[in-house]
Amino acid sequence: MKPETTNATTAPSKPRLTTSAMIASIAAEGQATKPAPFGHALIEVARRRPEIVGMTADLGKYTDLHVFANEFPDRHYQMGMAEQLLFGSASGLASEGFIPFVTTYAVFASRRAYDFIHQTIAGENRNVKIACALPGLTSGYGPSHQATEDLALLRAMPNMTVIDPCDALExxxxxxxxxxxKGPVYMRLLRGQVPLVLDEYGYEFELGKATQLRDGEDILIISSGLLTMRALEAAKLLAADRIKAAVLHVPTIKPLDVETIVAACRKPGRAVVVAENHSVIGGLGEAIATLLMRARVYPVFHHIGLPDEFLAAGALPTLHDRYGISASAISNSIKSWL
Structure with a gap:
């Protein structure tokens, strides 16, 4: 598929600049980034763990698995454009003691190969790690490549751990x-030149744990993945208006860190906003709302997420503003609620 291009300038005296809706960066201009953190991290682990193999369905270059393939060509499996075969084969390798790290686009795993993951991996509790690029609204190619429902689908799957990392460090x-x-994992994947954000906060990932990155008495923003990056940016914008925003990062969507989330939401006089790069149906927002109801904690609650509709194609900055998940849009929404 040929990437679509947009003309960044109409002045005839300037060179034509193009951007790809498929591989558009989520990093702001001048923001620190690291190249292919997934691929390089997998190499480091694989050097110690010979049972680790890498698998993909014609998307190694676009999921950073090509880095692993170059280092370990005998441990890399290119399955072609056959996602159901990909996950069925991964389950078979896991049954023989291997640890497959499987990459594709999130839409292909959550929609095209859902039943194969459900029956052969989750149903058998196989030790397969699924890392999927283009989660949520990180592609401008429209509904065919925008995985706006992946968290809802995968977190409903028994035995499946679900993770939404924020940046290269995480x-x-x-x-x-x-x-x-031990067991199947679904991980949303940021690839290419991935922003570096959490190093400023001395962050350390722990499976199943949420981390408060900054404190604030006026509002609590609970977020995951790309939206934690945007929440931190929004908190700085709000601070300019003397609004103190706390940010609680929740990278593990399933299982949720119940104790930390409930404790943060119990603080009196502080509204709670859940911000996520996912449909407002079935993702982090609904998971936390349900959690708070069960814990009998009732803060003023707001939800920022993608609408329950098929989204438009276009340039990512424009789409993020349009659908309310850019830093400025988050900041403006919060100010309207206070």
Missing amino acids: IEQVVPAIAEH
């Missing part, structure tokens, strides 16, 4: 953690 830490974990 991806580097998640890979060895899930290699140690």
